[in-house]
Amino acid sequence: MTIDALFEAGSAPEAGALPTITIPRPDDWHVHLRDGAMLKAVLPYTAAQFARGIIMPNLVPPVVTVADALAYRDRILANRPQGSDFEPLMTCYLTDRTDPDEIERGFGERVWIAAKLYPAGATTNSSHGVTDLAGLSPVLERMEKIGMPVLVHGESTDPEVDIFDREEVFMENTLLPMLKRHEGLKVVVEHATTSGTVDIVRVHAPRVAATITPHHLVINRTSIFQGGLRPHLYCLPVAKRESHRQALRKAITSGESCFMIGTDSAPHMRSSKQAECCSAGVFGGVTALQTYVQVFDEEGALDRFEAFASLNGARFHGLAPNRGTVTLVKKPGVAVAAVPIGEEDIVVFRGGETLPWSIGGTGA
Numbered sequence: 459m460t461i462d463a464l465f466e467a468g469s470a471p472e473a474g475a476l477p478t479i480t481i482p483r484p485d486d487w488h489v490h491l492r493d494g495a496m497l498k499a500v501l502p503y504t505a506a507q508f509a510r511g512i513i514m515p516n517l518v519p520p521v522v523t524v525a526d527a528l529a530y531r532d533r534i535l536a537n538r539p540q541g542s543d544f545e546p547l548m549t550c551y552l553t554d555r556t557d558p559d560e561i562e563r564g565f566g567e568r569v570w571i572a573a574k575l576y577p578a579g580a581t582t583n584s585s586h587g588v589t590d591l592a593g594l595s596p597v598l599e600r601m602e603k604i605g606m607p608v609l610v611h612g613e614s615t616d617p618e619v620d621i622f623d624r625e626e627v628f629m630e631n632t633l634l635p636m637l638k639r640h641e642g643l644k645v646v647v648e649h650a651t652t653s654g655t656v657d658i659v660r661v662h663a664p665r666v667a668a669t670i671t672p673h674h675l676v677i678n679r680t681s682i683f684q685g686g687l688r689p690h691l692y693c694l695p696v697a698k699r700e701s702h703r704q705a706l707r708k709a710i711t712s713g714e715s716c717f718m719i720g721t722d723s724a725p726h727m728r729s730s731k732q733a734e735c736c737s738a739g740v741f742g743g744v745t746a747l748q749t750y751v752q753v754f755d756e757e758g759a760l761d762r763f764e765a766f767a768s769l770n771g772a773r774f775h776g777l778a779p780n781r782g783t784v785t786l787v788k789k790p791g792v793a794v795a796a797v798p799i800g801e802e803d804i805v806v807f808r809g810g811e812t813l814p815w816s817i818g819g820t821g822a
């Protein structure tokens with residue numbers, strides 16, 4: 459534990475002293491970096507906050523082969539800011555035609571660390587996703603055998619199911635049977651948004667874990683309609699009611715090792731968000747750590763922040779924690795409101811707001 463105890467137990471803080479917390483450099487276990495000009499624009503923000511990131515494969519076309527993942531990895535490395543050692547951890551996009559041998563080859567050659575399961579049509583760029591989970595069994599069996607995790611977008615694609623119930627229905631109808639069928643399969647339930655989901659994860663830990671986004675910790679479904687429709691708060695899974703937000707905050711601050719950072723930072727151009735049909739995705743990569751640490755502070759659990767941010771995910775994926783540290787300071791700061799791309803820009807989640815915590819710097 460490396461909390462820099464400017465507030466020592468029992469001692470009043472000096473006037474002007476600021477609480478700080480220093481932790482091993484954290485990782486983002488779920489991030490969309492996109493490609494081309496957008497990759498170039500957003501990568502510096504993720505690389506400033508995180509040492510490693512699990513890179514989502516939902517490009518157009520998606521990352522489905524070892525060759526695709528190697529080429530995408532090279533494009534990410536080529537776009538790192540000068541001096542950055544950010545390490546992209548690649549993933550493979552599962553389809554109805556995924557070949558178990560290709561999956562095993564990419565994992566064996568350490569090209570990818572996990573595969574992403576999008577139910578077809580569940581979210582952005584998921585049209586090539588899986589339509590028939592039973593048909594995926596040979597792939598999941600192989601992954602179970604080689605210890606390769608599957609990262610699951612857990613929402614029902616049944617159009618009859620209410621959008622606020624899609625996660626719950628998926629958990630009951632699809633995830634639980636899948637966990638039963640594949641008893642040794644390592645699963646990450648991505649961007650958990652409900653109390654029921656975090657309970658299921660707890661019961662099946664440690665082979666099951668969950669990522670939790672910053673935005674689902676600070677907004678609820680009412681926020682999306684606060685004073686009018688807020689397109690920049692629309693993502694999938696959509697934020698749920700307040701009791702679920704509270705359950706997520708309790709889960710990450712509980713000290714349980716099955717919960718880890720996953721920002722789901724998902725940039726879209728402002729014009730795609732402020733549109734007749736708004737794309738799903740919240741661009742949280744700029745303000746992620748400031749938001750997470752604020753939540754731990756508000757919940758009186760700063761002593762548990764290090765495990766959530768820097769240890770739990772690495773342990774789940776069988777990796778060592780990072781060397782080097784990042785220090786967060788309880789000093790008000792304002793993040794950029796938007797990130798420019800050519801003539802356009804991407805709106806930053808909580809950008810332009812005064813946030814109570816700032817990133818203080820990194821250490822060796």
Ligand code: DOR
Nearest residue numbers: 581582693694724738739
């Ligand atoms: O809101 C979302 N945006 N949810 C996803 O699952 C995908 C993501 C994206 O790629 O934009």
Ligand code: ZN
Nearest residue numbers: 490514722724
């Ligand atoms: Zn995502």
